[in-house]
Amino acid sequence: MSIIIPANTLAAGGYEVDNSCRFNGDAYVHKAVVAGNQRTFTYSFWIKRSTLNGYQTFIGYAGTAGGGGGTNRGELIFVGDGDDTLRVGFNPGGSSWSNYTMNTGVFRDTSSWYNIVLKVNTTNGTASERLKIFVNGVSQGLSGYPGQNFDTGFNVDGYVYHVGRSASGTGNFLKGYLAEAVFIDGTALDADSFGEFDEDSGIWKPIDVSGLTFGNNGFHLDFEASGNLGNDANGGTDFTEVSLAATDQSTDTCTNNFCTMNALDNFYAASTLSEGNLKVLTISGNAAYNPATFGLIKGKWYWEIKLVTCSNGDGSEATIIGISNQSPVNAGYSGSIVVNDGIGIRGNGKAWGADGSSGGGQETSGFDAIAVGNTAMIAVDFDNGKLYHGINGTWGNSGDPTSGSSGTGAYAFTVGTDVWFPGVNQRETSQTATFELNFGSPPYAISSGNQDADGFGNFEYAVPSGYFALNTKNLAEYG
Numbered sequence: 001m002s003i004i005i006p007a008n009t010l011a012a013g014g015y016e017v018d019n020s021c022r023f024n025g026d027a028y029v030h031k032a033v034v035a036g037n038q039r040t041f042t043y044s045f046w047i048k049r050s051t052l053n054g055y056q057t058f059i060g061y062a063g064t065a066g067g068g069g070g071t072n073r074g075e076l077i078f079v080g081d082g083d084d085t086l087r088v089g090f091n092p093g094g095s096s097w098s099n100y101t102m103n104t105g106v107f108r109d110t111s112s113w114y115n116i117v118l119k120v121n122t123t124n125g126t127a128s129e130r131l132k133i134f135v136n137g138v139s140q141g142l143s144g145y146p147g148q149n150f151d152t153g154f155n156v157d158g159y160v161y162h163v164g165r166s167a168s169g170t171g172n173f174l175k176g177y178l179a180e181a182v183f184i185d186g187t188a189l190d191a192d193s194f195g196e197f198d199e200d201s202g203i204w205k206p207i208d209v210s211g212l213t214f215g216n217n218g219f220h221l222d223f224e225a226s227g228n229l230g231n232d233a234n235g236g237t238d239f240t241e242v243s244l245a246a247t248d249q250s251t252d253t254c255t256n257n258f259c260t261m262n263a264l265d266n267f268y269a270a271s272t273l274s275e276g277n278l279k280v281l282t283i284s285g286n287a288a289y290n291p292a293t294f295g296l297i298k299g300k301w302y303w304e305i306k307l308v309t310c311s312n313g314d315g316s317e318a319t320i321i322g323i324s325n326q327s328p329v330n331a332g333y334s335g336s337i338v339v340n341d342g343i344g345i346r347g348n349g350k351a352w353g354a355d356g357s358s359g360g361g362q363e364t365s366g367f368d369a370i371a372v373g374n375t376a377m378i379a380v381d382f383d384n385g386k387l388y389h390g391i392n393g394t395w396g397n398s399g400d401p402t403s404g405s406s407g408t409g410a411y412a413f414t415v416g417t418d419v420w421f422p423g424v425n426q427r428e429t430s431q432t433a434t435f436e437l438n439f440g441s442p443p444y445a446i447s448s449g450n451q452d453a454d455g456f457g458n459f460e461y462a463v464p465s466g467y468f469a470l471n472t473k474n475l476a477e478y479g
Helices: 472-478
Strands: 020-024 028-032 040-049 056-062 073-078 086-091 098-101 114-121 131-135 160-163 175-185 195-197 204-206 219-221 240-242 272-274 279-281 300-310 320-324 343-346 351-353 362-364 375-381 386-391 421-425 433-438
Touching: 040 056, 056 175, 086 131, 160 175, 320 375, 320 386, 421 433
Parallel strands: none
Antiparallel strands: 020 175, 028 160, 028 240, 040 114, 040 175, 056 073, 056 160, 073 086, 086 098, 114 131, 175 219, 195 204, 272 279, 279 433, 300 375, 300 433, 320 343, 320 421, 343 351, 351 362, 375 386
8 A cells, every 4th residue: 555645735934935946748858967975965856746646757867958868867856757756877888777676655746745855875884875865854674775885876076957857868857846946965864854844833844954064066946036047046057948938937835835737537537637737728628627736715815817718719618717615527518617515717708606416506607717827816705795807907897895794796505514625617518718817826927926915925816805826824923
């Protein structure tokens, strides 16, 4: 039986990580190294996965910038084929690979963050101390260990580090959010050099690494410069970026986790998720919806949704956006977001609220239609049971999200005791649609840069007073 390694969800106070980088399965950074220590080094990073299965590389080491080449290779990689565990491999001098797999758990949470630390010290006389992997501060079991004084092949002069791509040159690209990627050349460090357990919550959280000794090839990728995501904050030579843009910088981090679409609840919808699970492409012949990762029971929340494409040319019949307290049930029409107690705004500007029957119940006009290229605004007041909807900066139905219990222009619903999730789907099974969702850390460029009252989020339009972006700091305070 597999053990699911626990991920971090609610970040505690202390050191703040401002940015991460969104790796979408075709991107990486690379730079050449100088001679360093092949036997002693440490690699630490924080990861929020986007997809499971498939081989995905954190750090690869090889002779060329595109992977492969030369006689020395090495990598730390998620193992594919349904394993979803970690493996570290060394291939020095062109010999056969020496692989060591973590055997104490798997990584199958795509909604939260993990800290992974790889500690290598092959000079140690004790086999189990020559190679260690820590997950959220806890040492994990491994399938084996290198021999004493084993030269790993890392840190050979003129070779190339890749972050986000395999050493073999076959790709195995990373898919997820990466933060605080730190490499220490010449020192084997435990996890407590990179994080600590919060004394109140017990949650593993990051600490400031700027005081560490990085060594010849050490680096610190903090992703704080959107125009230079390969910047080495340690002051070394910057990495060269491949297939990364300024929009791949994210504020979804290990100290403030943002809502995304739920890759683990995509069985019936079978949509294609990308851009860190913030872009959804639905499939034809299917009306099951995609829910998000955050469940809501109280508070006031705001997010935006851009309709990028729609196969019928507009969103009038093919799209529904809103909230639901039910899991998707099947691929037919009863899988719509409005099944049971869901609430959805159709592309034609009509709000549907289900009465428990398949396909919904009451229908209310007066909301604005959604056309391709539009950005929809959603504001949900769970304290008063009101949902507001607007397009491109104007609230539909003369809505006023700050109107409280009167609910001016809102769609009224009964909150009850259920947990509600944001969601999207296309209504017509003959259509497809592409949505881009912005819960506060958008996958696309924003021209205006609006935030909530606590300074969180990056929205195209003004956040209504009293409403907040969907992240764990806000959820802990208002949800």
